[in-house]
Amino acid sequence: KKDYRIAVLPGDGIGPEIMQEAVKILTLVGEREGVTFTCEEGRIGGIAIDTDGTPLPEETVKLAKHADAVLLGAVGGPKWDQNPGHLRPETGLLGIRKALGLFANIRPATMHSSLVDASSLKPEVVSGVDLIVVRELTGGIYFGEKKRYDGPNGEVAEDLCIYNEAEIERIIRVGFDIARKRQKRLVSVDKANVLESSRLWRKVAERVAADYPDVELSHQLVDSCAMQLVRAPKQFDVIVTENMFGDILSDQAAMLTGSIGMLSSASLAAGSFGLYEPVHGSAPDIAGQGIANPLATILSVAMMLRLSLGMDDAANAVENAVWSVLEAGHRTGDIATDRSKAIGTLEMGQLVRDEL
Amino acid sequence: KKDYRIAVLPGDGIGPEIMQEAVKILTLVGEREGVTFTCEEGRIGGIAIDTDGTPLPEETVKLAKHADAVLLGAVGGPKWDQNPGHLRPETGLLGIRKALGLFANIRPATMHSSLVDASSLKPEVVSGVDLIVVRELTGGIYFGEKKRYDGPNGEVAEDLCIYNEAEIERIIRVGFDIARKRQKRLVSVDKANVLESSRLWRKVAERVAADYPDVELSHQLVDSCAMQLVRAPKQFDVIVTENMFGDILSDQAAMLTGSIGMLSSASLAAGSFGLYEPVHGSAPDIAGQGIANPLATILSVAMMLRLSLGMDDAANAVENAVWSVLEAGHRTGDIATDRSKAIGTLEMGQLVRDEL
């Protein structure tokens, strides 16, 4: 009998409410599949700042390292917005990515047919969109040296964008591996006409491509990709890009679907270990009201089952349960066209479990 | 009687064809207003690589420096795509920006009512969009030190993003000045939760805001702005941001309108000097066929009249002529819903002149 340890980090805002529903789903999956999930809670973000004086306590890192996978809610809120850098919730997020070696961020943007109306794009432009942004998550300008000093023209600030071949190669391979299992089309996004790091990126992508003759590799400049995502998002299968560009493009791609409350993400280390979280934030404005959409977190559980625990059937079952509930017309406020009929967090969670 | 010197740099691809129409408009404006425009042609981009062995001949810089304003067509094409960095057309573009001190790139994205159908967004989301992206153009990661060397994990590539207070202040002021003449709402876009240069950016924006109590300043993170541009572009009046973010967001914003063949841009130095160019590229695939849309270049002439020459009335007249021609239903292929009725470059230019 299998026994998995899952580190559960609810975080701030709506994090705890939606995480509760995700854990209930996980428990049900365990019963059905004859697997035990031992969920251990840890603190990260604002709650950790308040309780432990740091957004990422050592204890949380240890907990995560000893787990088979991590489920994260969301971090942040106005309460900590004016804090100095080392006492900000996001610093905990960046810290855990680095501490756990989570170099590959996987962000699917899929347009579910029953939600086409939620998009700001025309139905014919977005229906059928099914793309994945693979973002490098532990390198580039996020983690390069930062400086601040006085100069003849006032203060000067510096951020270094730095990549080595090994860092680029491993994320490009993740991109190819994912594309191979899908439509076999990989678009590598860079700014090779301006940046040295992009020129190295492109060179490595070309070299690695030799190992994937069955996948079609093309290159797009980041500005051009931002245009194409608006103009014709269906052209994309898998996009692979560096940390900063991936931050922007994955959010842009997510918003194309119009239902960011439905999107989940995986942040993977080498091997099968990964951290799973919804794409939406901590939504402090609606926290505690019981109206947050738990589906992105529930879909994060499905991603975890598939990518870290190898439980493909269970993952599909969870995803199918979510689609069935949507097809039956149930909606939380964020994706409802008629808000008066919107249901709450608990109800939505229960409906998915009933369907399972 | 006024006499202006205009440096005309047609560049590559469709550049020469569309520039011809722009120059004809300028000549007509000169006759109407009793002003002489002396247009002097220079080479930049691919044509300069072929003729002079460099994408930006000294002669062209001199020509531009002695002019009152510069009109640029477009640069680039597949012929030069495999060239080493110093022999690429874009290098000429980056070079002239730096050589002329063109630190402020002004990119309006306006949804003209008769072109709403061309957008990939729903009409109710885009109709009425009227925003301007103000992009810092001579600093940041574009011009910071670049390195390439061998390390223990293969080759390493570096790009330094560097800004000083003076560079940030002057572009923020351009943003405020423009917002003041419009809806008085300025959104400063950065990534202050991660980047040191963004933290300095935000600090300077806050400081300068004190001089513009009539303008409402807000801050948005770049990922969040990329989302909001897709979700609800009408919320924006003026966006001000650094070079790399501006490259991405201004192209994204342009594509929202669906008619990039209509958009023009200004790149301004301190004082009234500026370079004006269409946002679309050199479109080598349709070059020489006489079907390119000259309207973005004609609208660049209008921007030049307004921003560098102080000829507001003439600028308005040119813009109104363009809108009238569109309202009468005339379209080039790129913006036509019925391509069989599309007109060519010369015809479109003539229609605008007739209207003038």
Ligand SMILES: CC(C)[C@H](C(=O)O)[C@@H](O)C(=O)O
């Ligand atoms: C909170 C922030 C530091 C983070 C990032 O920029 O990576 C977030 O935007 C994300 O995409 O997960």
Ligand SMILES: CC(C)[C@H](C(=O)O)[C@@H](O)C(=O)O
């Ligand atoms: C051609 C390229 C160097 C340039 C840039 O990135 O600035 C272009 O994309 C632009 O926006 O004018």
